Amino acid sequence: MATDEEKPAADGGTAADGAAADAGTGGAEAGTATTGGGSRPIARTPKDGRGQSLRARILIALMCVLLGIAIVAQVRQTQGDEFSSLRQDDLVRLLDEVTQRNEQLTAEGEELRAQRSSLQSGSNARQFAEDYLTLQSILAGTVPVEGPGVVVEVDDPDGEVSAQTMVHMLEELRNAGAEAVEVSGVRLTATASFTDGPDGIIANGEPLTSPYEWRAIGNPQTLSVALDIPGGALAGFRNAGATVDLVERDLVQITAVVQVVEPEYAVPVEDEN
Numbered sequence: 001m002a003t004d005e006e007k008p009a010a011d012g013g014t015a016a017d018g019a020a021a022d023a024g025t026g027g028a029e030a031g032t033a034t035t036g037g038g039s040r041p042i043a044r045t046p047k048d049g050r051g052q053s054l055r056a057r058i059l060i061a062l063m064c065v066l067l068g069i070a071i072v073a074q075v076r077q078t079q080g081d082e083f084s085s086l087r088q089d090d091l092v093r094l095l096d097e098v099t100q101r102n103e104q105l106t107a108e109g110e111e112l113r114a115q116r117s118s119l120q121s122g123s124n125a126r127q128f129a130e131d132y133l134t135l136q137s138i139l140a141g142t143v144p145v146e147g148p149g150v151v152v153e154v155d156d157p158d159g160e161v162s163a164q165t166m167v168h169m170l171e172e173l174r175n176a177g178a179e180a181v182e183v184s185g186v187r188l189t190a191t192a193s194f195t196d197g198p199d200g201i202i203a204n205g206e207p208l209t210s211p212y213e214w215r216a217i218g219n220p221q222t223l224s225v226a227l228d229i230p231g232g233a234l235a236g237f238r239n240a241g242a243t244v245d246l247v248e249r250d251l252v253q254i255t256a257v258v259q260v261v262e263p264e265y266a267v268p269v270e271d272e273n
Helices: 006-026 048-080 088-121 125-140 163-175 220-227 233-239
Strands: 032-035 038-041 145-155 180-183 186-188 194-197 200-203 212-217 243-254
Touching: 088 125, 088 163, 088 220, 145 220, 163 180, 163 194, 163 200, 163 212, 163 220, 163 233, 180 243, 212 243, 220 243, 233 243
Parallel strands: none
Antiparallel strands: 032 038, 145 212, 145 243, 180 186, 180 212, 194 200
């Protein structure tokens, strides 16, 4: 049996054990716990905050990659289809213009074939020859011409308009049925060309200076509508930082002419008939 003197010691041992238990519970942060006279290592529990932060960073990185891929795909799709942003009314109008131009070309082809047949048959040979010469002179740009059309002034103070933009303008005029075109005193025919020179744009070997003045003879309303559609020629000038002024006129005079160079390689095919 334990004496009364030994009881406090037993009680002290119990208190020590309780204190050790409390120290063990609070010592998880320190890594050891004390029980009685010794100590033992305690497993450190990983913090949930660091794991969640790592997962969040990975998720954000994946979202950025996917967003970048989507942006690149959208840009490529927009650049590859210049008509995707046009409204239905604009597309219908553009289709009507192309159809009308095809009909005009078909009619011109039939007229030329009729003229050829008349020349071969000898009936009204002189008149047909004169009309044919006049037509070819206009198309070749060897004679001054006048008629209804449009005048477009393009002011490019910063020199950002490129040769490609000028080519786009010429193509739009031709597609809209322009019969004669001139830009800043240079006649533009089937052999016209634009290049980017060190001091600006060069047309048919002639340097051009801003503002550029375009003159085109044809149906004024058809020409103006074709040029001013969204994504059209005038929009290209404006996107380059230039200002554009288009005026429809009942009389447009084109005085510039070109010198016809004799073909070096092409020769006419002899008629087998």
